Amino acid sequence: MFTQDVILENVLVCLRDMIPGAETVGPDSDMVDDLGLESVKMMDLLMKLEDDYDLSIPINILMDVRTPRQLAASLIGYLEKRNGPV
Amino acid sequence: MGLYDKFSRLAAERSSLQSLDPSPFGTRIDVVYSSTRGRIGGTDVILAGTNNYLGLTFDEDAIEAARHALTVEGTGTTGSRMANGSYGSHSALESELATFLNRPSVMVFSTGYVANLGIIGTLAGPREVVLLDADCHASIYDACTLGGAEIIRFHHNDAKDLERRMLRLGDRAKDALIIVEGIYSMLGDVAPLKEIVDVKRRLGGFLLVDEAHSFGVMGANGRGLAEEQDVEDDVDIILGTFSKSLAAIGGFAAGRSSEMEVLRYASRPYIFTASPSPSVVASVRSALKTIAARPQLREKLWSNAQRLYDGLAALGYSMGPRVSPVVPVMVGSKEQGVKFWRALIDQGVYVNLVLPPATPSGVTLVRCSVSAAHTSVQIDQIIEAFAALRPSLKLTA
Numbered sequence: 001m002f003t004q005d006v007i008l009e010n011v012l013v014c015l016r017d018m019i020p021g022a023e024t025v026g027p028d029s030d031m032v033d034d035l036g037l038e039s040v041k042m043m044d045l046l047m048k049l050e051d052d053y054d055l056s057i058p059i060n061i062l063m064d065v066r067t068p069r070q071l072a073a074s075l076i077g078y079l080e081k082r083n084g085p086v
Numbered sequence: 087m088g089l090y091d092k093f094s095r096l097a098a099e100r101s102s103l104q105s106l107d108p109s110p111f112g113t114r115i116d117v118v119y120s121s122t123r124g125r126i127g128g129t130d131v132i133l134a135g136t137n138n139y140l141g142l143t144f145d146e147d148a149i150e151a152a153r154h155a156l157t158v159e160g161t162g163t164t165g166s167r168m169a170n171g172s173y174g175s176h177s178a179l180e181s182e183l184a185t186f187l188n189r190p191s192v193m194v195f196s197t198g199y200v201a202n203l204g205i206i207g208t209l210a211g212p213r214e215v216v217l218l219d220a221d222c223h224a225s226i227y228d229a230c231t232l233g234g235a236e237i238i239r240f241h242h243n244d245a246k247d248l249e250r251r252m253l254r255l256g257d258r259a260k261d262a263l264i265i266v267e268g269i270y271s272m273l274g275d276v277a278p279l280k281e282i283v284d285v286k287r288r289l290g291g292f293l294l295v296d297e298a299h300s301f302g303v304m305g306a307n308g309r310g311l312a313e314e315q316d317v318e319d320d321v322d323i324i325l326g327t328f329s330k331s332l333a334a335i336g337g338f339a340a341g342r343s344s345e346m347e348v349l350r351y352a353s354r355p356y357i358f359t360a361s362p363s364p365s366v367v368a369s370v371r372s373a374l375k376t377i378a379a380r381p382q383l384r385e386k387l388w389s390n391a392q393r394l395y396d397g398l399a400a401l402g403y404s405m406g407p408r409v410s411p412v413v414p415v416m417v418g419s420k421e422q423g424v425k426f427w428r429a430l431i432d433q434g435v436y437v438n439l440v441l442p443p444a445t446p447s448g449v450t451l452v453r454c455s456v457s458a459a460h461t462s463v464q465i466d467q468i469i470e471a472f473a474a475l476r477p478s479l480k481l482t483a
């Protein structure tokens with residue numbers, strides 16, 4: 001159930017909730033430069049994903065993440081590294 | 087692409103605020119008259135934007151001790167304790183702090199920031215997990231990054247959320263580091279240490295409490311929040327700074343067991359930086375004696391805090407969650423905040439402007455800090471300044 005696409009879709013929904021007027025956010029929007037998301041907000045977003053999936057995901061996975069697509073990929077990468085293929 | 091290009095957004099944002107004089111991000115206090123009075127440009131101000139909680143920056147004993155140390159030990163140590171050797175006064179300060187805190191082991195660092203890097207960054211290696219309060223100070227985040235540990239945040243002051251996140255970790259929770267602060271520097275609220283300790287007793291973990299803003303300020307003897315909440319035996323390491331109630335610069339870690347001593351040989355921020363200057367060590371030793379000898383300083387601090395909190399609340403301002411030496415006042419938008427802060431200086435009151443993202447939950451606030459050295463008259467003058475500006479701020483308090 002944790003496919004990259006499912007996670008990506010959830011990330012986009014969360015972002016649209018968090019940022020007023022961000023309907024145009026897409027998988028490759030730059031969350032910092034285009035959406036003006038501060039690093040604290042990125043960490044809050046991750047906290048919400050942890051709760052949605054009832055999983056532990058460290059903020060370390062946010063390093064080098066700029067876009068929703070990269071976030072989904074990084075998250076899946078972490079889970080696979082910890083638990084084997086998901 | 088130039089190296090500085092990545093800062094262009096930041097530069098643009100800051101330059102719009104920097105054109106103000108004085109600027110909230112480059113305030114220059116041109117003259118410091120005392121621990122509570124100074125001059126900014128041509129305006130005399132009450133200093134209510136410091137961390138000078140006990141007002142000891144001009145304490146005569148501390149100044150005399152520092153002066154004496156300068157004369158007999160010189161201006162600096164010129165090296166690190168590991169490579170160049172400790173001075174007797176470093177060790178004396180460590181043992182005096184250990185006695186004060188009733189703990190077997192204390193390590194002194196060059197700043198509080200470095201203490202956090204040196205303890206957390208060394209204990210929490212790549213195989214460890216750290217659970218930290220989401221509102222923890224930047225030095226704690228940086229320390230975790232330095233060590234390479236996995237960082238899991240829990241909701242601010244929410245022990246249930248900590249528990250939920252520890253349960254998710256399964257067996258790894260037993261050796262996880264849990265990090266919280268005593269008093270939080272922006273909202274002045276305090277950690278629910280009893281509840282956090284309760285989670286720790288059930289699920290394991292190693293608890294560090296950064297008492298930067300609460301050391302000397304809370305507890306019957308000034309040992310901090312852990313003393314106040316009677317959970318000192320459950321706190322594995324207390325972290326602190328000399329830059330606030332102790333009125334100088336430096337930091338410390340106090341271990342519940344002497345196991346911590348091994349970090350002297352492993353902690354790079356302890357080893358690879360110069361040790362604190364003799365005059366600094368001397369003034370801290372003196373201030374520590376004063377804290378132990380004069381609990382009335384703490385009483386005065388808290389009665390000032392209560393007076394300011396009540397006065398501002400009565401004006402209808404939206405305030406922090408509890409009476410505390412840190413008194414935040416919400417001031418609306420960023421633009422309103424900048425104007426308000428500026429107008430307070432014109433009224434003769436210097437406080438700190440704090441803008442998001444440095445503030446929790448995206449609010450703009452002015453952060454007032456109270457000192458034991460403030461007179462009741464000064465506290466009332468601060469309240470009057472806020473009263474004069476109240477009509478300019480349309481707030482639904």
Ligand SMILES: Cc1ncc(COP(=O)(O)O)c(C=O)c1O
Nearest residue numbers: 197198199223225271298327329
């Ligand atoms: C919670 C906390 N920890 C650590 C520090 C760093 O202390 P220092 O200023 O001594 O480096 C501060 C202060 O800025 C702080 O608020």
